[in-house]
Amino acid sequence: MKKMGSHKKEGNKNINKTEKIKIEKINNILKHVLKEVKPDENEIASANGISNNVMERLKEVSPKDVKIILAGSVARGTQIRGNSDIDIFLLFPKGVDERKMEMKGLGIAKKIVDKHAGETFIIKYAEHPYLQLLMKNPPIKVDIVPAFFIRDSFEMGSAVDRTQLHNEFVMEHLDVTHKDHVRLIKSFMKFHNIYGANAEIEGFSGYLCELLVYHFGSFTKVLQAFSEAKPRIYLNPKDRSDIKDAESIKRFNSNFVVIDPTDQNRNVAAGVSAESLARFIALSRKFLSNPSINLFYGVRYSDIDSKYKINSIRNALGADVYVLCFKVLEVSDDILWQQVKKFGKRITKILEENSFEPILKIENIYKEDAIIAFFMGRYELKSEIQNGPSVFLKEASDTFIKKHKYAYIDGERFVATKKSGYPSPKELFMDIAKNKNIAFPSYLKRKDTKLIINDIPENYAKMLYKKYIEKTNI
Numbered sequence: 001m002k003k004m005g006s007h008k009k010e011g012n013k014n015i016n017k018t019e020k021i022k023i024e025k026i027n028n029i030l031k032h033v034l035k036e037v038k039p040d041e042n043e044i045a046s047a048n049g050i051s052n053n054v055m056e057r058l059k060e061v062s063p064k065d066v067k068i069i070l071a072g073s074v075a076r077g078t079q080i081r082g083n084s085d086i087d088i089f090l091l092f093p094k095g096v097d098e099r100k101m102e103m104k105g106l107g108i109a110k111k112i113v114d115k116h117a118g119e120t121f122i123i124k125y126a127e128h129p130y131l132q133l134l135m136k137n138p139p140i141k142v143d144i145v146p147a148f149f150i151r152d153s154f155e156m157g158s159a160v161d162r163t164q165l166h167n168e169f170v171m172e173h174l175d176v177t178h179k180d181h182v183r184l185i186k187s188f189m190k191f192h193n194i195y196g197a198n199a200e201i202e203g204f205s206g207y208l209c210e211l212l213v214y215h216f217g218s219f220t221k222v223l224q225a226f227s228e229a230k231p232r233i234y235l236n237p238k239d240r241s242d243i244k245d246a247e248s249i250k251r252f253n254s255n256f257v258v259i260d261p262t263d264q265n266r267n268v269a270a271g272v273s274a275e276s277l278a279r280f281i282a283l284s285r286k287f288l289s290n291p292s293i294n295l296f297y298g299v300r301y302s303d304i305d306s307k308y309k310i311n312s313i314r315n316a317l318g319a320d321v322y323v324l325c326f327k328v329l330e331v332s333d334d335i336l337w338q339q340v341k342k343f344g345k346r347i348t349k350i351l352e353e354n355s356f357e358p359i360l361k362i363e364n365i366y367k368e369d370a371i372i373a374f375f376m377g378r379y380e381l382k383s384e385i386q387n388g389p390s391v392f393l394k395e396a397s398d399t400f401i402k403k404h405k406y407a408y409i410d411g412e413r414f415v416a417t418k419k420s421g422y423p424s425p426k427e428l429f430m431d432i433a434k435n436k437n438i439a440f441p442s443y444l445k446r447k448d449t450k451l452i453i454n455d456i457p458e459n460y461a462k463m464l465y466k467k468y469i470e471k472t473n474i
Contacts, residue, residue: 029296036081047079047140050140061108072206073206078182085140085141085143089145089160089163091149101148102146104146105130105145108144109131118136122134153165153263165263169261174214177218181218191297193298198337199337200333203273203276204269211235211237234257235259237261238261252270303466306461310464320376321375323451323452325449325452326370329445343441344372355420356422364463364467371463381422384420385415385417390413400414404418
């Protein structure tokens, strides 16, 4: 027994030694990555100088009751290198009509555009319009956003009003070390295409990253928590607790909830897709089990000869690839991505209803082109199975038998075979592309839609290959 005890003790020493080596390795990786992703003094000074300059220009043309603040990651000190785009908010007093507030804000922003310095602007849309100032030297974007000045979430007029509260919370609760760990989390997620709350990514927002670091304390502790995550994740960063009360769980009705400390009725994680969450969980486990700096940089690849590479992939899968190619109208990226993704899901449902199961679905948008691609097994259908009701449901059973001449019983259910409406996916995709009975999203042009099977031109193949690499990079 003594020998076993001594062996056990020695084993614990080995485990501790192994863990210490791993912790040291992780710390060395994080130090190295932080040096690369943290903006240097010149970039920070440049961003601050531009912010102050634009804010001074806005102040000169704004009414005295409009408060001008710097927001976003530059204000909070959590930006990553090369991503020092600037957010400035024009905060109007409550009581002004919202539409008038928007128009006044845009009018003020337009007044400061210096065309002689090569500045231009575009009007963009979130919950309401804002102006994006495009500076030439240095090439930087400044979002100028009209909103209402509020002191708490109860005064909120629109979602963007919360941003000033987010600023205050982060600046009050995150110290310099926390902010560096936010940069590490953002960088880690960015390289794996799960950072960003936009419709294309459906990932983790910058504010969500800040809250996770505050809640758990560090980059490593965030990963440890998610590597051990159960099916439902409920967090309340305001007091760094887990949500356990049934009322809150029922109210949010989501598998991933992070309550906004500035607004207890808002789930900051609401926009994170199930896939982005699953990817982060898998990546957390992968990094902690075998720490590698390579996981901060993702897969390095070349999109040269993408057509050849896609052909190699589909041959390895034993599949055909069907690509619907669209021309898109000029509208915000978020709206386009929402429409393309929604249409992709609808096509998937049509395929499944006709007994065709996609192996892989990929969407992408680049400039005026959008694609929805499906890798499909190589098969043809002569007939398909139609599942019917249980024999215990008399009326439904009678209706099913009348409708299907060759019905039979399998287990306790009626089943029928019927001739397939489409002998292969090709006919179905052709119907989707040209059939006016299948509604197209408003910003995809039906008349310019092309169906390409296997022999994909290089420009579309590049779009497809890029997203294939992102999707299969775990």
